[in-house]
Each structure stands twice: as structure tokens, then as C-alpha cells.
Amino acid sequence: MASAPALCREVTESKGEVMKDIRVGMVGTRFMGRAHANAFINVSHFFPVPLHPVLVAACGRDESHLEKFASRFDFRSTETSWEQLVARDDIDLVDICTPNATHMPIALEAARHGKHILCEKPIAMNADEALRMLQAAEAAGVTHMVAFNYRRVPAIKLAKQIIDQGRLGQIYHFNAVYYQDWLADPRSPFVWRNDVSLAGSGAHGDLNAHTVDLARYLIGEFEAVNGTQEVFVEERTKEDGTLGRVTADDCTEFLARFRGGAVGVFMATRLATGRKNLLRFEVFGSQGSLAFDLERMNELAFYSADDPDDSQGFRTILVTARSHPYLYAWWPPGHIIGWEHTFIHEIYDLLVAIDSHQPAVPDFRDGWKCQQVLDAVQASARCGEWATLEEG
Numbered sequence: 001m002a003s004a005p006a007l008c009r010e011v012t013e014s015k016g017e018v019m020k021d022i023r024v025g026m027v028g029t030r031f032m033g034r035a036h037a038n039a040f041i042n043v044s045h046f047f048p049v050p051l052h053p054v055l056v057a058a059c060g061r062d063e064s065h066l067e068k069f070a071s072r073f074d075f076r077s078t079e080t081s082w083e084q085l086v087a088r089d090d091i092d093l094v095d096i097c098t099p100n101a102t103h104m105p106i107a108l109e110a111a112r113h114g115k116h117i118l119c120e121k122p123i124a125m126n127a128d129e130a131l132r133m134l135q136a137a138e139a140a141g142v143t144h145m146v147a148f149n150y151r152r153v154p155a156i157k158l159a160k161q162i163i164d165q166g167r168l169g170q171i172y173h174f175n176a177v178y179y180q181d182w183l184a185d186p187r188s189p190f191v192w193r194n195d196v197s198l199a200g201s202g203a204h205g206d207l208n209a210h211t212v213d214l215a216r217y218l219i220g221e222f223e224a225v226n227g228t229q230e231v232f233v234e235e236r237t238k239e240d241g242t243l244g245r246v247t248a249d250d251c252t253e254f255l256a257r258f259r260g261g262a263v264g265v266f267m268a269t270r271l272a273t274g275r276k277n278l279l280r281f282e283v284f285g286s287q288g289s290l291a292f293d294l295e296r297m298n299e300l301a302f303y304s305a306d307d308p309d310d311s312q313g314f315r316t317i318l319v320t321a322r323s324h325p326y327l328y329a330w331w332p333p334g335h336i337i338g339w340e341h342t343f344i345h346e347i348y349d350l351l352v353a354i355d356s357h358q359p360a361v362p363d364f365r366d367g368w369k370c371q372q373v374l375d376a377v378q379a380s381a382r383c384g385e386w387a388t389l390e391e392g
């Protein structure tokens with residue numbers, strides 16, 4: 001096992017200053033590969049990065065797509081084996097953008113080779129795998145982060161600040177829905193996300209992973225959950241024309257109790273016809289409330305019981321002021337940002353954590369905690385009873 005991360009062996013001349021490079025190896029080159037590559041390229045154009053990302057190698061299984069991806073995003077080289085990528089001496093950071101079943105093996109090998117690790121969510125197939133990843137990364141002394149990019153929406157970070165300032169008082173409710181509709185049509189083809197052996201779970205690990213992480217981030221740990229899951233379309237047609245059995249949930253709903261005393265309702269589905277990627281949550285407290293809607297991601301709705309009686313009501317904060325989280329790096333107030341910016345914020349925070357030798361947030365411990373909640377919901381759905389989370 002490598003004793004310390006192989007960090008930043010090269011330097012780049014940048015505006016007269018010498019900045020250390022961080023050499024990135026990315027596994028997975030489709031949806032998240034594009035989002036992350038874009039973020040690595042653009043982060044230093046806007047944020048005062050302490051390390052300069054260099055896209056050294058991209059890895060995927062489809063060679064012709066891989067070459068196009070590498071050329072478009074200016075990767076210096078390609079690999080078709082992730083084992084070879086993580087073993088390379090010229091890579092400091094491994095970015096895992098592959099289906100969930102591959103997260104643990106890639107992360108364990110990356111840690112063994114002393115690489116820092118960014119891993120897409122959900123961190124793993126189950127909490128046992130997530131714990132192994134956490135232990136391996138900690139033992140190797142590398143920086144580890146889970147890509148819960150919604151924590152990097154400025155409006156959500158502002159919500160966190162308002163809650164932490166105590167402006168909502170005692171929190172009573174956290175309610176969240178995450179709706180997509182790409183599986184509503186029974187003719188929608190069978191993909192890895194329908195196969196529990198590749199995905200771990202369906203809408204649950206894909207969508208509830210985000211809202212569970214947001215709930216932990218905003219109001220704290222879960223105490224108990226009670227869930228139900230459903231598969232509505234049991235077979236779908238594969239690329240080769242054969243039928244694939246859908247083993248991953250189409251939707252998962254659950255009730256929650258939090259250690260702080262609040263209660264919650266969560267729903268994730270990929271069959272919400274007409275809803276493309278709708279993530280909404282509301283937080284109700286004794287002194288105020290917050291509401292967020294990803295389709296209006298530059299806004300945060302805030303109600304304060306401290307406002308005078310004659311002007312009480314929800315106000316819409318346009319979260320684009322210089323004083324708002326991350327916004328100092330972008331445009332003049334009122335000039336909105338988009339979904340891809342959340343990944344740029346994520347990469348900036350990761351680079352700062354690596355450079356300062358501080359833990360990244362959210363790290364593999366957060367990924368593990370989130371996975372424990374996801375697993376508990378599935379256990380509850382199987383037995384039809386509440387499942388309790390262990391404390392600590």
C-alpha cells in the first residue's frame with residue numbers, strides 16, 4: 001500500500017505564479033464524465049484554485065466514444081482498463097463516474113495506489129461496501145469526496161446558513177420529492193439502472209440518495225425510516241432486442257424520524273410523467289420555513305415568523321448576490337447560474353481540501369451514512385416495519 005498520496009509532481013506557470021498541478025484520471029465518460037470534465041476545465045477560470053487540474057487520462061469501455069470524449073475535453077491519454085488507470089504513476093486523483101457496482105473496486109484500488117478519490121453517488125451498492133471504501137481511504141491517508149453536487153447549489157448552501165443561524169427555530173418537518181419520468185414509457189429501454197446487480201437500487205439510490213444527503217446536511221441525522229418500493233414495469237427491452245427483467249425499484253417512498261425530533265416524507269420516482277428532473281424540498285420550523293425547487297435553482301423561498309404581522313409571507317430570495325455562497329466568482333447580481341456550476345463548485349471545494357490537507361465535505365463517511373439510511377429504507381420495505389438507524 002502507498003503510504004501517502006502521490007500528489008502534484010508537476011508545476012504549471014500561471015499568471016506569473018507557480019501553481020502545483022493535480023493530475024486527474026477519470027473513469028466513466030458519459031453523463032457524469034462530461035459534467036466532471038467540464039468542471040475540471042472551468043474551475044480555474046473562475047475560482048482561486050490552489051491546484052491546477054490537468055486531465056491526464058480518461059477511461060471508458062466503448063473505445064470510439066472514449067476517443068471522442070478525450071479529444072473533446074482535451075485528455076492527454078485514454079485507458080480501457082480502470083485497473084491500469086488507477087495504477088498509473090502520473091495520476092494524483094481518481095474520479096469515479098461509472099455505474100454503482102464499480103465504485104467500491106475502483107475506490108479500493110485507487111486508495112491502495114495512494115490516489116485521492118472523487119466518487120459519484122450513491123457511494124456504493126450498500127453500507128458494507130461504503131464502509132470498506134471509507135476505511136481504505138482513511139488508511140491510505142488520501143482525500144475522499146462523494147459527489148453530492150446539490151450541496152453546492154448556492155440557494156441550498158444559503159438554506160443551510162439560515163438553518164444554522166437558528167432562524168427557523170425548532171425544525172418540525174423535512175419533506176422532499178425527486179421526480180423524473182424517463183421510465184414512464186414501458187418502451188423505454190432496459191439500462192444498467194434497471195439492474196439491481198449493477199445499480200444497487202433504482203430510483204432510491206439514484207434520487208433519494210440526493211435528498212437523504214440534503215436532509216442530513218440541512219437538519220441532521222436520521223433515527224428511523226419506514227419505506228415502500230415498487231416496480232411498475234417488470235420487463236424492458238435491451239439493446240440486443242432481448243427482454244431484461246427490471247430488478248431495481250421504479251419508485252421508493254418513505255417516512256422518516258430524525259434524531260433532532262423532526263419528521264420527514266421522501267419520494268423518488270422515475271415514472272412521474274411530465275416531470276423531467278424535479279427536486280423539491282421544504283423545511284418547516286417553529287420560527288420559519290424554507291422551500292427549494294431545482295427548476296428554479298437560483299431562488300430560495302423563506303418565511304420568517306419574525307416579520308411584522310402585516311407583511312408576513314414567503315419571500316423569494318434571488319440567490320445571486322456577491323455575498324451568497326460561491327457567487328463572488330460568477331456574474332453581477334441577477335445573472336443566474338445553472339446546474340453545471342454545482343460541479344464546478346464541487347471541484348473547487350475538493351481542490352481546496354486536497355491542498356489544505358483538510359477533510360473534504362461530503363466525504364466517504366457521509367457517503368456511508370447516506371447509504372445506511374438507503375439500506376434501512378430497503379430493509380423496512382422488505383419487512384413492512386420501521387427500521388432504526390444506529391447512532392454515531
Ligand SMILES: NC(=O)c1ccc[n+]([C@@H]2O[C@H](COP(=O)([O-])OP(=O)(O)OC[C@H]3O[C@@H](n4cnc5c(N)ncnc54)[C@H](O)[C@@H]3O)[C@@H](O)[C@H]2O)c1
Binds near residue numbers: 030096
Ligand atoms: N450527481 C448527479 O447528479 C448524478 C447524475 C447522474 C448520475 N450520477 C452517478 O454517476 C455515476 C455514473 O452515472 P452516469 O449517468 O454517468 O452513467 P452513464 O451510463 O452515462 O456512464 C457510465 C460510464 O461508465 C463507463 N463504465 C462502465 N463500466 C465500466 C468499467 N467496468 N470500466 C470502465 N468504465 C466503465 C461507461 O463506459 C460510461 O462511460 C453513477 O454512480 C450515477 O449514480 C450522478
